[in-house]
Amino acid sequence: MKEKLQKFMAGRYGVDQLGFALLITCLIVGCLDIFIRSFILTGLTVALLILFYYRSLSRNMYKRQQENFKFIRFWTPIQKRLNLYEKQFKERKTHKYFTCSNCKQTLRVPKGKGKVCISCPKCKQDLHKRT
Incomplete structure (x- = not known):
């Protein structure tokens, strides 16, 4: 068969x-x-x-x-x-995701770090966010 x-x-x-x-x-x-x-x-x-x-x-x-x-x-x-x-x-419990306001790149930051300054690797813009 x-x-x-x-x-x-x-x-x-x-x-x-x-x-x-x-x-x-x-x-x-x-x-x-x-x-x-x-x-x-x-x-x-x-x-x-x-x-x-x-x-x-x-x-x-x-x-x-x-x-x-x-x-x-x-x-x-x-x-x-x-x-x-x-x-x-x-990864929602361990990381937080942000979008760069300049180039729309998705950025991943560990949770629980307080207020941090994130530098976008694509456009080098600084973002101040709370994790």
Whole structure:
């Protein structure tokens, strides 16, 4: 059975980051559809699943790669911002975060140091903040 599946998938694109995102989105919309019971959500779930299978079984690898590159260019800044928020949330008890008023750089300072003078490493502006 495994050999038949490998033979079938030979020359096909398979699953990439965009395909994985489509599958996760399909699962989330499907779970929402269970509670809300809407024809629109059901149709969207089916459409996402069909698109996932279409992309996975496609033989046009160049076009699928271009679609994936566009998705990665779109998703990377969002993912970086989410990772920053996650890091800030994890360190909320030990550090405090400030934004430089001049260059909008995020600055991290340990908590419990009282009033400190923070020098921005990017623009060298001094900020006086309480930690």
